[in-house]
Amino acid sequence: MADEALFLLLHNEMVSGLYKSAEQGEVENGRCITKLENMGFRVGQGLIERFTKDTARFKDELDIMKFICKDFWTTVFKKQIDNLRTNHQGIYVLQDNKFRLLTQMSAGKQYLEHASKVNFR
């Protein structure tokens, strides 16, 4: 097991590094979020490959979402998703009331103005 503090700091540095490069160049805000999203995508792909090695095939979309909300989220963030909503037409809303990567920042008012920057994907 690795320590959470190290991962949180690594994540903070990654986000701040991306935003600094955005301020220096003419890169729009959207492109750095895409970079962050791409990194997250890679990580997610790798993680899900390892986690679903021995699980049965998923029956449908809802089954997949349930896996993500329960097993995947528990393995990665040590808790389940608090609320899953869907319109049964392909849109799902996952709600986590205490997202582990942001609790340090959201606890007080110090970082309120920067809250919108940390768009974790």
Added chain:
Amino acid sequence: MSRPAHRRPEYHKINKDLFVLTYGALVAQLCKDYEKDEDVNKYLDKMGYGIGTRLVEDFLARSCVRRCHSYSEITDIIAQVAFKMYLGITPSVTCNNPSRTEFSLILDKNPLVEFVEELPAGRSSLCYCNLLCGIIRGALEMVHLAADVTFLQDTLKGDRVTEIGITFLKKLDEKKYRRKK
């Protein structure tokens, strides 16, 4: 539910795969952004420095280590307490010079390269784990110790083990004791 003020905080662990994969994605993105290996290495070192300056506070708060009296004590603490706490491994320590200012941390198993088979083509001088060097350097600087931290051996470059060399330089703030007249 309110937390009583004196309750010991829980120290959370995360999934190691998440950390290792995130680091890998970061290095991959940096390789895309920068053509030269030196630039990637420098960026990783800079990021590590930023992390190290903050991580040392977390470390000192949680580990309750006593004041160290020598560089070798400090290196031992880095290897046996800090590495164990944050990465779950304990590198061995060797001293490289008789004046005891140069040390090496030997890692038999480097968790950061668990999913890396080999360095990408054309990236032979990439120091994949340079973040670690930056972290150690930043942490030491926050406790007023200047040091040079580099990779001496790297399993990704064909060496048997991973070796991180720490060279302690002159102390950053030298207290000058004034004689009371």
